[in-house]
Amino acid sequence: MARTLSQPVTVTFDYTRSTGPVIGRFLTGLRDGVVLGGRTADGRVLVPPPEFDPQTHAATTDFVEVGPGGVVDSWTWVPEPVAGQPFDRPFAWALVRFDGADCAMLLALDADHDAIATGMRVTVRWADERVGAITDIACVEPSAGDLGFDTLAALAAQPAAGEPVTGVVSPISLDYLYAASPEESAFFSGLAEGRIIGQRCPVCHKVYVPPRGACPVDGVPTTDEVELPDSGTITTFCIVNVPFLGQRISPPYVSAYVLLDGADIAIQHLILEVPADEVRMGMRVEAVWRPRDEWGTTIENIAHFRPTGEPDADYETYRMHL
Amino acid sequence: MTKQPAAVIGIGQTHHRAKREDVSMAGLCREAIDRALLDAGMTFDDIDAVVVGKAPDLFEGVMMPELFLAEALGAAGKPLLRVHTAGSVGGSTAIVAASLVQAGVHRRVLTVAFEKQSESNAMWALSVPVPFVMPVHAGAGGYFAPHVRSYIRRSGAPTHVGAIVAAKDRQNALLNPYAHLKNPDTTVESVLASQMLWDPIRYDETCPSSDGACALVIADADTAASITDPAWIHGTVMRSEPTTAAERDQVNPLAGRAAAAALWKQAGITNPLEEIDAAEIYVPFSWFEPMWLENLGFAPEGTGWQLTEAGDTALDGRLPVNASGGVLSSNPIGASGMLRFAEAALQVRGQAGEHQVDGVRRALGHAYGGGSQFFAMWVVGAEKP
Numbered sequence: 001m002a003r004t005l006s007q008p009v010t011v012t013f014d015y016t017r018s019t020g021p022v023i024g025r026f027l028t029g030l031r032d033g034v035v036l037g038g039r040t041a042d043g044r045v046l047v048p049p050p051e052f053d054p055q056t057h058a059a060t061t062d063f064v065e066v067g068p069g070g071v072v073d074s075w076t077w078v079p080e081p082v083a084g085q086p087f088d089r090p091f092a093w094a095l096v097r098f099d100g101a102d103c104a105m106l107l108a109l110d111a112d113h114d115a116i117a118t119g120m121r122v123t124v125r126w127a128d129e130r131v132g133a134i135t136d137i138a139c140v141e142p143s144a145g146d147l148g149f150d151t152l153a154a155l156a157a158q159p160a161a162g163e164p165v166t167g168v169v170s171p172i173s174l175d176y177l178y179a180a181s182p183e184e185s186a187f188f189s190g191l192a193e194g195r196i197i198g199q200r201c202p203v204c205h206k207v208y209v210p211p212r213g214a215c216p217v218d219g220v221p222t223t224d225e226v227e228l229p230d231s232g233t234i235t236t237f238c239i240v241n242v243p244f245l246g247q248r249i250s251p252p253y254v255s256a257y258v259l260l261d262g263a264d265i266a267i268q269h270l271i272l273e274v275p276a277d278e279v280r281m282g283m284r285v286e287a288v289w290r291p292r293d294e295w296g297t298t299i300e301n302i303a304h305f306r307p308t309g310e311p312d313a314d315y316e317t318y319r320m321h322l
Numbered sequence: 323m324t325k326q327p328a329a330v331i332g333i334g335q336t337h338h339r340a341k342r343e344d345v346s347m348a349g350l351c352r353e354a355i356d357r358a359l360l361d362a363g364m365t366f367d368d369i370d371a372v373v374v375g376k377a378p379d380l381f382e383g384v385m386m387p388e389l390f391l392a393e394a395l396g397a398a399g400k401p402l403l404r405v406h407t408a409g410s411v412g413g414s415t416a417i418v419a420a421s422l423v424q425a426g427v428h429r430r431v432l433t434v435a436f437e438k439q440s441e442s443n444a445m446w447a448l449s450v451p452v453p454f455v456m457p458v459h460a461g462a463g464g465y466f467a468p469h470v471r472s473y474i475r476r477s478g479a480p481t482h483v484g485a486i487v488a489a490k491d492r493q494n495a496l497l498n499p500y501a502h503l504k505n506p507d508t509t510v511e512s513v514l515a516s517q518m519l520w521d522p523i524r525y526d527e528t529c530p531s532s533d534g535a536c537a538l539v540i541a542d543a544d545t546a547a548s549i550t551d552p553a554w555i556h557g558t559v560m561r562s563e564p565t566t567a568a569e570r571d572q573v574n575p576l577a578g579r580a581a582a583a584a585l586w587k588q589a590g591i592t593n594p595l596e597e598i599d600a601a602e603i604y605v606p607f608s609w610f611e612p613m614w615l616e617n618l619g620f621a622p623e624g625t626g627w628q629l630t631e632a633g634d635t636a637l638d639g640r641l642p643v644n645a646s647g648g649v650l651s652s653n654p655i656g657a658s659g660m661l662r663f664a665e666a667a668l669q670v671r672g673q674a675g676e677h678q679v680d681g682v683r684r685a686l687g688h689a690y691g692g693g694s695q696f697f698a699m700w701v702v703g704a705e706k707p
Contacts, residue, residue: 007453009452013442015382017441018441020344023346051348052393052394057365167343178452184454206568208568216566216567236468236469236475237471238464238520239520241518241519241520241521242463244443246451248451249457253458255460255464255468256468264568265568267456269456270458281475302456320569322476
């Protein structure tokens with residue numbers, strides 16, 4: 001078995017961005033098929049428009065139409081695109097200075113590698129459907145002909161239609177590999193065998209479960225392994241009545257700190273087989289394990305804790321854990 | 323260790339709302355900054371450095387927002403620092419800004435803290451499941467509710483004390499034009515009748531989710547001498563401790579106690595209840611008022627609730643706490659700590675408007691964050707230290 005356990009995790013959310021008036025104006029322009037820059041106090045035209053003037057710090061209010069043609073100031077080739085990029089075939093990222101602009105903007109350039117050169121003329125290729133987002137510019141492509149005027153792209157321009165853009169949705173998805181520490185891994189591997197493994201600090205002698213590898217108080221390695229029973233005492237708890245996005249247990253449920261017998265720190269777990277309003281501080285509880293064939297390397301092998309029926313623990317035995 | 327005197331000479335904040343869909347993150351920050359600069363009689367040209375703070379990046383889904391915000395914050399060509407200490411970050415950010423002046427590194431520092439919670443969902447962002455671990459987490463309320471239960475058990479406080487705090491802060495918020503929640507009908511009875519969310523915490527005992535920002539201009543003695551009413555910084559302290567440790571006291575955390583003791587010493591205060599005239603304490607869930615009154619040393623352990631119950635923390639009480647309405651009435655998380663620091667300064671300057679407490683000479687600003695593991699606090703006063 002590997003020394004450490006790991007598991008893929010994906011965190012996703014559709015963030016709702018309010019654009020404010022300047023970025024909103026830029027995105028409204030894209031929806032309507034025009035690229036807008038912002039004129040700064042020193043007369044330059046920046047694309048996209050900055051929300052505030054870099055010199056005077058005043059909000060940008062002077063918008064200028066630029067492009068849709070422009071020049072490639074610099075570029076880099078992407079031989080192996082990754083998920084989420086504009087193309088699933090090789091393409092270039094290019095710094096494109098639109099006609100009428102004084103700075104370059106990073107855009108995808110759809111062209112053969114050998115056809116790309118710094119200084120080449122390009123023009124906007126609009127997305128099939130424009131919604132008021134940066135992706136309304138599908139990419140830039142080499143300009144057709146030598147006219148220096150990009151007829152097709154210009155034709156895409158249409159009168160302002162609909163309400164100004166005030167927000168965009170930004171779906172974010174993060175994929176990463178969660179790695180447990182060696183000590184946590186030993187704990188989770190122990191659970192796969194129905195054992196609960198903690199570690200004792202050699203200085204303060206406190207028993208940590210799950211084990212930490214180092215005592216958070218003394219900062220020394222916690223090398224002494226301790227096996228703990230699956231019974232303990234509820235120190236404190238709350239009853240979760242509130243539903244929320246991503247919740248995995250249906251409310252209401254009791255989330256409790258359970259101080260396992262022999263441990264010096266409580267673990268958080270679920271209390272069932274008792275009405276929520278009868279759960280008490282000091283209540284004695286025991287683990288209810290799932291069927292062995294469902295076990296994995298997880299605390300969820302313990303489905304929940306339930307009352308043992310023993311008398312409540314004396315307050316003094318858990319007072320230090322409140 | 324001798325520090326240069328420093329003072330708050332400019333204060334600005336946004337109108338805090340559930341959704342500020344009319345502004346971007348940059349626009350939100352600028353609303354607070356522009357007000358702070360106007361208050362200080364300054365422009366960006368007068369500023370030497372910028373310090374920005376906000377809570378976890380997952381709240382807006384922008385990694386290191388200070389990168390794209392730099393220009394809008396007027397930081398081009400100047401030092402820009404970002405501070406991050408979870409919910410206490412607004413306080414820590416103000417302290418970092420103050421320390422740049424106190425150390426003699428800069429003369430005029432602009433600091434801003436913000437959160438635009440409407441861009442995501444804080445409950446989700448604070449409850450992302452961790453592999454192998456029991457998925458019983460339920461946001462900040464789920465985290466703090468068991469510790470509130472512990473406080474009630476340890477102190478023997480009557481169970482309506484939390485409702486007293488919530489009703490008081492919501493009534494105070496009616497006097498603060500910037501506050502998010504405006505619920506004139508909130509009473510102790512209505513709070514007690516509201517839904518139990520994370521038993522023992524009721525709906526009306528929790529903070530809202532807000533969009534908002536706060537900004538301060540902190541300056542050296544020469545600069546502060548040019549204005550009539552600087553709020554002089556008499557002491558600043560930050561302390562931290564592990565999120566979890568065996569027998570860690572989450573009701574009365576050691577780091578908070580140590581920070582408060584150091585703060586009172588720095589500020590030359592021996593009896594905080596008598597010598598502090600107004601306090602802005604980070605109370606996102608009502609019961610944290612009595613808990614932090616004890617942690618800060620305003621009351622012996624187990625007796626903080628008696629100050630609340632007796633009305634001592636009301637606007638006309640012995641120690642008005644959260645005259646602004648506090649976190650319970652406005653909670654742009656990243657800015658919430660700085661708002662406490664700013665409101666303390668407003669009280670000292672006599673600029674708190676309708677929620678001004680009479681005759682404030684010294685005030686406390688306080689923030690905490692993480693699992694009650696980060697603490698930041700300052701004392702500001704009308705007199706130059």
